[in-house]
Amino acid sequence: MQLHDVWFVLIAFLWTGYFFLEGFDFGIGVLTKLLARxxxxxxxxxxxxxxVWDGNEVWLISAAGATFAAFPEWYATLFSGFYLPMLLILICLILRGVAFEYRVKRPEERWQRNWEHTIFWTSLLPAVLWGVIFGNIVFGVKIDAHKEYVGSLLDLLNPYALLGGLVTLTLFTFHGAVFASLKTVGDIRERARRMAAVLGPIAAVMAVGFLGWTQADKGDSTSLVAMIVAVVALVAALGANRLGREGWAFAFSGLTVVAVVTMLFLTLFPNVMPSTLNESWNLTVSNAASSPYTLKIMTWGAGFAAPLVMLYQGWTYWVFRKRIGTQHIAEAH
Known part of the structure; x- marks a missing residue:
């Protein structure tokens, strides 16, 4: 395995970790409207x-930075061709962070309500847009011989990509409902479990359609294994949720997210962005990569820094592992 293959795997790992963590993060934001009374x-x-929400976004920064350094051609085509949806996601993430911090800075009803609306919409929109973006990456876009995206915004809104957006939205919201049942006590915990029982089948129908389409169009035996793991894990999550085993339900819902993202990257390799105009114009792990020397230096740096970051984030989750409920919320002044 060459270094550019290694870095494709590492970038896939970073995106998988981001969607696993930010998935329930976005789901919680959506559930502030659907679940909270x-x-x-x-x-x-x-x-x-x-x-933990801000730590979860470190994975996104790491994935984007690794793509920029390891595959500059991929980074340039992706972030220029998908400029508008990427910009919208960036604006949402900025406003979402501000909403978390500023929501309780003033006691007025209108002030807090507006920030709560912001949390909902800035969680829902990225959850959809990431599915649309990765749907287009896997399906292919209009890339010319100069490795430039020559399509329009409407080209990104194709049926496959839009279905991908619905999959990420429903799957992340289900993941968030399972996480809410794991982290809360009292009545909200029971309602989170019931919400997960409703959202799970919807996510399953969407996911089976999207993954089946992906497998039929671009899949092989390895991607088929990932698809089977995703479906089985989602069914297992629903079963564990029904039995009240929140820990197992969260583990299986997380495994579903991991398997779905893994399948997408398996169907993508060795391409990083296929061209729908001409297969010879595909961006691949070889023609989009940095020099071997650059990749070698990056590998040494990542080998040192990545384990430290993962240990620190794991410690953060351990410290804040206890459940909370309304009895733990202080009365507003």
């Missing part, structure tokens, strides 16, 4: 991710 319950849901 009052402001106190919204505070409970937000507090379940309060200590």
């Amino acid at each position: 009052d402001r106190q319950e919204k505070r409970v849901l937000i507090n379940t991710i309060g200590p």
Whole structure:
């Protein structure tokens, strides 16, 4: 295996970790409208991710930075061709962070309500847009002989990519409902379990359609294994949720996310962005990669830094592992 193959795997790992963690993060944001009945319950849901949401986004920064350094041609084509959806995601992530911090800075009802609306929409929109973006990456886009995207914004809104957006939205929201049941106590915990029982079958139908389409169009035996793992894990998550085994339900819902992202990268390799105009114009792990020397230096740096970051983030989750409920929320002044 050459270094550019290694870095494709590492970038796939970073994106997988991001969607696993930010998936339930976005799901909690969406559930502040769907699950919470009052402001106190919204505070409970937000507090379940309060200590970790910003750490989850480190995975996105790492994935984008690794792509820029290891595959500059991929980075340039992706971030220029997908400029508008990427910009919208960036704006959402900025506003989402501001909403978490500023929501309780003033006691006025309108002030807090507006920031709560912001949390909902800036969680829902990225959850959809990431599915649309990765759907286009896997399906292929209009790339010319100069490795430039020559399509339009409407070209990105094709049926396959839009279905991918619905898959990520429903799957992340289900993942968030399972996480909410794992991290809360009392009535909200029971309602989170019931919400997960409703969202799970919807996510399963969407995922089976999307993954089946992917397998039929670009899949092989390895991607088929990943697809089977994703479907079985989702069914297992629903079963564990029904039995009240929140820990197992969360593990299996997370495995579903991991298997789905893994399948997408398996069907993509050795390409990083296929061209729908001419297969010889595909961006691949070889023609889009940096020099071997650059990749070698990056490998040494990543081998030292990545384990430290993962250990620190794991420690953060361990420290804030306890459940919370409305009884733990102080009365607003």
